[in-house]
Amino acid sequence: MALLAPATAARPSRRHRPAAGGAVDPPRTVRRMLRHLGEPARLARRERRDKPRRLVLLLDVSGSMAPYADSLLRFAHAAVRRRPTLTEAFTLGTRLTRVSRALRHRDPDGALRAAGEAIPDWHGGTRLADSLKAFLDRWGQRGTARGAVVVLFSDGWERGDPALLAAQMARLSRLAHRLVWVNPHRGKPGYEPLVAGMAAALPYLDDFVAGHSLAALEDLVRVISRS
Known part of the structure; x- marks a missing residue:
């Protein structure tokens, strides 16, 4: 799990860097001319720098996700350790908890212990809409x-009104570059997304993938890294 190292693809930033080819860099070209007393000088060129996108992981730690919570937190630990300043991790249950700092521990077991101590609603109920609203209001x-790239790990069970979850998913989809939902039941034969919460979220997803095995999480790494 620690070797998966999920990371997002790069995107063009607003900043530029000197380059042999590309668009003309007017400020550097003018400075060159001033150094030559206004005489024509060689045109300076520039290109956009690449910058990795931020990765946001939202992990459902309610009772129905208990068989998968440990593995998903280890996956989140691998992501946070890969790019600590560009990866954020939160848990969802009956409330929202930020666990990014806890998962920055080098040792995976130590990171999981620290995260477990920080999560007050471990293996409790599920209020996805309320937790997502808290994330969007405070962080999103x-x-x-x-x-x-926002990745939400959940089986889609929702104790609240599915319409409220749909409203928060719509907000999140407008902000995110890509919205990925990881459902551990997705990889099981005959699975259909009939749970009310899952059905409410589906229209706003860019990717809907499984997360029930190491092979499924390896596929998820490829989905996350897709440009």
Whole structure:
């Protein structure tokens, strides 16, 4: 699990860097001319820098996700360790908990212990809509989800109104570059997304993938890294 190292693809940033070819760089070209007393000089060129997208992981730690919670937290630990400043991890249950700092521990077991101590609603109920609203109100609108690849790990069980979950998913899809839902039941034969919460979320997803095995998580790494 620690070797998966999920990471997002790069995107062009607003910043530029000098280059042998590409668009003309007017400020550098003018500075060159001033150094030659205004005489024509060789045109300076520039290109856009690449910058990795932020990765946001939202992990359902309710009772129905208990068989998968340990593995998914280890996956989140691998992602946070790969790019600590560009990866955020939160748990969803009856409330929202940020576990990014806990998962920065080098040792996976130590990271899981720290995360477990920070999560007050471990293996409790499921209020996805309320947790997502808390994330969007406090973190998402302030830039954490804007332009990011957001991955939500959940089986879709929702104790609240599915319409409220759909409204929060619509908000999240408008902010994120891509929205990925990982459902551990997706890889089981005959599975259909009939649970009310899952059905409400489906229209807003860019990718709907399985997460029930190491092979499925390897596929998820490829989905996350897709440009």
